[in-house]
Amino acid sequence: MQSKVDVAVMIGSGVPQTLRAQGLRACWVVLLNGEQRGTAFASRDEAQECRAAWQALLDLEQSDRLH
Structure with a gap:
């Protein structure tokens, strides 16, 4: 299943x-498959950084499953 981070x-x-x-x-929040993850952020840029970190983690987990 492909996870979605928003x-x-x-x-x-x-x-x-x-x-x-x-x-x-x-404020801005990160959603993983529609569910909030972590805290609320005062800026969109902070939330985007957190989203990128979640996406990198999910990509790494997906890569590990494929190998």
Whole structure:
């Protein structure tokens, strides 16, 4: 099965209280097969870096299964 890693934006009440306390009204999360993995990020760039790390890990696991 091919896993899918995405970045999604959360707005308003979906933003964790810790980020709302900092004045943020939106945050970004990493989704693995539609389920949130890890924490919410204050910037899209941070979430994209985390997404890339998840994707690299999944690619490595897939490669290991093929060999």
